Amino acid sequence: MNVITIERKVLAKNDQVAAENRAAFAAHHLFVVNMVSSPGAGKTSLLERSLETLKGSLRVAVVEGDVQTDLDARRVARYGVPAVQIVTHGGCHLEAKLVQDAIATLDLAGLDLLVIENVGNLVCPANYDLGEAMKVVVVSTTEGDDKPLKYPPMFRNAPVLVINKMDLVPYLDADPDVLERHARQINPALTVFRTSCRSGEGIDAWCAWLAAQVTRRP
Amino acid sequence: MNVITIERKVLAKNDQVAAENRAAFAAHHLFVVNMVSSPGAGKTSLLERSLETLKGSLRVAVVEGDVQTDLDARRVARYGVPAVQIVTHGGCHLEAKLVQDAIATLDLAGLDLLVIENVGNLVCPANYDLGEAMKVVVVSTTEGDDKPLKYPPMFRNAPVLVINKMDLVPYLDADPDVLERHARQINPALTVFRTSCRSGEGIDAWCAWLAAQVTRRP
Numbered sequence: 001m002n003v004i005t006i007e008r009k010v011l012a013k014n015d016q017v018a019a020e021n022r023a024a025f026a027a028h029h030l031f032v033v034n035m036v037s038s039p040g041a042g043k044t045s046l047l048e049r050s051l052e053t054l055k056g057s058l059r060v061a062v063v064e065g066d067v068q069t070d071l072d073a074r075r076v077a078r079y080g081v082p083a084v085q086i087v088t089h090g091g092c093h094l095e096a097k098l099v100q101d102a103i104a105t106l107d108l109a110g111l112d113l114l115v116i117e118n119v120g121n122l123v124c125p126a127n128y129d130l131g132e133a134m135k136v137v138v139v140s141t142t143e144g145d146d147k148p149l150k151y152p153p154m155f156r157n158a159p160v161l162v163i164n165k166m167d168l169v170p171y172l173d174a175d176p177d178v179l180e181r182h183a184r185q186i187n188p189a190l191t192v193f194r195t196s197c198r199s200g201e202g203i204d205a206w207c208a209w210l211a212a213q214v215t216r217r218p
Numbered sequence: 219m220n221v222i223t224i225e226r227k228v229l230a231k232n233d234q235v236a237a238e239n240r241a242a243f244a245a246h247h248l249f250v251v252n253m254v255s256s257p258g259a260g261k262t263s264l265l266e267r268s269l270e271t272l273k274g275s276l277r278v279a280v281v282e283g284d285v286q287t288d289l290d291a292r293r294v295a296r297y298g299v300p301a302v303q304i305v306t307h308g309g310c311h312l313e314a315k316l317v318q319d320a321i322a323t324l325d326l327a328g329l330d331l332l333v334i335e336n337v338g339n340l341v342c343p344a345n346y347d348l349g350e351a352m353k354v355v356v357v358s359t360t361e362g363d364d365k366p367l368k369y370p371p372m373f374r375n376a377p378v379l380v381i382n383k384m385d386l387v388p389y390l391d392a393d394p395d396v397l398e399r400h401a402r403q404i405n406p407a408l409t410v411f412r413t414s415c416r417s418g419e420g421i422d423a424w425c426a427w428l429a430a431q432v433t434r435r436p
Contacts, residue, residue: 039256039340039369040361067341069367090371092310092341120368122257123285123310123339142360142383143258149287150338151257153308165360171386173416198391 014128017096021103021131028108031214032116034094034132036154038147039120041140042164044072045197046206047115051079053207058112058214063102065094065119072117082106093124096131112214126153133213136160141169145179148186155186160193162206167196232346235314239321239349246326249432250334252312252350254372256365257338259358260382262290263415264424265333269297271425276330276432281320283312283337290335300324311342314349330432344371351431354378359387363397366404373404378411380424385414 061082064072073085084102135158195202279300282290291303353376413420
């Protein structure tokens with residue numbers, strides 16, 4: 001029972017720092033998304049496509065979270081945006097304090113959109129608020145259509161679902177319609193996008209939605 | 219620092235129960251693998267294909283670990299093998315005690331091979347010994363070729379790598395040779411199989427290896 005108590009304390013402390021992050025983002029009218037997924041669902045590729053599309057219209061920065069390496073921050077930095085890499089050294093999710101330290105190195109006043117790419121993990125990041133406006137869960141069509149049922153907390157806590165790698169559907173047994181139906185069983189209010197970073201399918205709609213969130217910010 | 223201390227205590231307690239599991243497996247000359255991967259890498263499909271192939275030659279049972287649902291145990295039970303489902307209710311990995319409770323429902327003396335399918339998570343299960351002979355890490359070709367570098371503990375702790383969904387390689391930018399090279403950078407002693415549950419590629423070699431481990435058991 002000790003462990004549960006301490007886990008609660010960890011979450012309470014995290015929520016407090018997340019509230020500080022949220023206040024800092026609000027002070028700069030900054031829209032912040034926390035992208036979560038399994039490893040290899042294509043978060044970084046989706047981000048690269050989005051940076052390409054949004055170039056010139058939105059001022060974007062990226063915080064990358066990984067267990068090891070700064071590969072993703074390097075990929076993203078090629079698009080000319082500020083990119084900060086957090087290495088968790090074995091940690092299975094980002095925490096608000098890590099994000100607080102990362103954004104201290106960014107000029108928030110000069111930004112419209114901050115994308116936080118979490119560690120690839122469909123379980124642990126579900127419970128950690130980073131101060132974001134919302135979580136966006138990315139699922140690859142190749143992961144099968146049963147993931148929302150098997151990992152419900154993530155789909156309950158993310159108001160937006162991106163079904164990625166749509167170009168591979170012809171070669172799979174999994175069905176994105178079934179995946180979407182399972183996700184809506186867990187979270188009926190989901191906003192759903194279907195994308196392919198290879199073919200470009202759905203990237204414009206996803207980026208238009210992102211841009212609209214920025215416009216609507218208080 | 220409290221949290222770290224308690225985490226150490228949790229791991230020490232887990233290791234103690236894992237040792238009890240390992241002794242029980244040894245007493246029955248049972249070969250036990252702990253299959254780990256990202257969500258949707260194809261562990262259950264690989265297991266289904268293996269059960270089909272090994273039918274009549276090995277007596278197999280399966281312990282399934284999932285955050286939610288008993289979908290996987292139902293899939294596996296169709297192959298006429300004993301299958302126990304552990305639902306972690308949000309927990310991000312299996313622990314030795316959960317496996318101990320699960321195997322109490324099995325007749326270990328009547329088995330040659332026990333497959334434990336862990337929760338889909340490339341981070342947390344790396345640190346939890348369940349009493350298995352070895353971890354087998356399954357990676358789908360669709361996850362990209364950089365996963366060993368980004369999630370090194372799992373590849374360090376698993377002596378066997380299965381690169382699955384080989385049938386999709388023609389439609390991907392990721393290269394299984396690069397994936398394998400990255401994995402060997404982390405763990406040079408890796409045994410590597412390349413499989414496709416759709417085409418059947420590599421299933422025989424993987425199953426022959428499993429059968430050989432059973433024969434070699436003390």
